[in-house]
Amino acid sequence: MKKNIYLITALLIFISFSCTKKEEEQPVKPSFELIKNDVIPAFDSDNAFDHISKFSALGPRVPNSKEHQMAKNYLITVLKPLADSLAITDFIQNGYEDEKLNLTNITASFNPGAKNRIFLCAHWDSRPWADAEKDKALHTSPVLGANDGGSGVGVLLELAKVLHAKKVDYGIDLIFFDGEDYGRHSDLSKFFLGSTYFAQTKGSYSPAFGILLDLVGDKEAKFYKEESSIQAAENIVDLVWSAAAATSSKHFISEPKYAISDDHTPINQAGIKCIDIIDAELVGASENIGRRAYWHTLRDDIDNIGIDTIDDLGKVLNYFIYSLKFN
Numbered sequence: 318m319k320k321n322i323y324l325i326t327a328l329l330i331f332i333s334f335s336c337t338k339k340e341e342e343q344p345v346k347p348s349f350e351l352i353k354n355d356v357i358p359a360f361d362s363d364n365a366f367d368h369i370s371k372f373s374a375l376g377p378r379v380p381n382s383k384e385h386q387m388a389k390n391y392l393i394t395v396l397k398p399l400a401d402s403l404a405i406t407d408f409i410q411n412g413y414e415d416e417k418l419n420l421t422n423i424t425a426s427f428n429p430g431a432k433n434r435i436f437l438c439a440h441w442d443s444r445p446w447a448d449a450e451k452d453k454a455l456h457t458s459p460v461l462g463a464n465d466g467g468s469g470v471g472v473l474l475e476l477a478k479v480l481h482a483k484k485v486d487y488g489i490d491l492i493f494f495d496g497e498d499y500g501r502h503s504d505l506s507k508f509f510l511g512s513t514y515f516a517q518t519k520g521s522y523s524p525a526f527g528i529l530l531d532l533v534g535d536k537e538a539k540f541y542k543e544e545s546s547i548q549a550a551e552n553i554v555d556l557v558w559s560a561a562a563a564t565s566s567k568h569f570i571s572e573p574k575y576a577i578s579d580d581h582t583p584i585n586q587a588g589i590k591c592i593d594i595i596d597a598e599l600v601g602a603s604e605n606i607g608r609r610a611y612w613h614t615l616r617d618d619i620d621n622i623g624i625d626t627i628d629d630l631g632k633v634l635n636y637f638i639y640s641l642k643f644n
């Protein structure tokens with residue numbers, strides 16, 4: 318009996334030893350990583366800026382307006398010849414006072430058959446109310462949203478051009494969400510309408526992760542590591558900020574600061590990892606003085622957009638996209 322116990326103990330020791338050995342021999346590879354690539358395509362920040370400028374010049378992109386329809390047409394016209402496939406998803410959501418909002422999410426896919434995929438996204442609508450204005454009479458005026466919506470769109474449209482010219486060996490979807498900025502300040506339930514609809518109808522779509530761009534174009538933009546993104550997907554935050562370090566970005570700051578609810582919130586809640594690159598200091602327009610206090614005001618126009626910021630961000634994203642390898 319005793320002998321048997323010794324034998325079992327010896328066996329267990331042997332088994333656990335051999336298991337440990339096996340793990341040492343085959344270290345678990347991450348499912349994706351950044352591998353230095355010497356051929357990173359150029360990011361044409363003039364083209365991205367030009368898109369932001371033209372897109373903003375259409376006027377406020379408020380759901381159900383003529384300008385909103387023009388902005389939708391602009392996106393489709395630019396994306397159609399560039400994307401491998403383009404999905405235009407029209408849907409209706411309830412607004413305030415029985416208004417039915419006609420909304421559209423647009424997805425430009427590259428390498429649509431690839432199983433390993435990521436997505437980049439931004440919202441394309443603009444806010445119906447300039448309710449951060451000090452003058453209450455202005456609260457029902459619509460916002461132009463050159464930075465709040467427009468900047469992310471311009472960067473994604475230039476990325477579409479880059480991805481069309483130089484293929485990646487995994488799949489990328491560029492997703493343009495509608496209805497992000499419809500809600501009144503006290504009512505979070507009417508924000509993120511497009512991304513919420515996307516999350517509710519995602520079906521079998523299961524990308525490795527996503528990157529949201531919001532408020533990315535300001536001349537003096539500061540991109541801290543947004544705290545809810547860290548909660549949801551710290552490894553992706555670290556990878557993106559490592560790409561920023563590799564490209565000597567002046568705008569990415571490797572420090573956690575500010576937690577923001579944004580389009581990435583419903584997406585993370587639906588189980589798809591998504592981080593937010595956002596100039597979060599703008600949110601709240603709380604600086605009493607200074608050019609940067611324009612969030613949700615009539616001053617969110619092209620004058621605040623800096624081509625150097627767009628160039629800096631574009632370099633980070635191109636470095637990231639073209640160094641990313643799935644294992």
Ligand SMILES: [Zn+2]
Binds near residue numbers: 444465498613
């Ligand atoms: Zn906004």
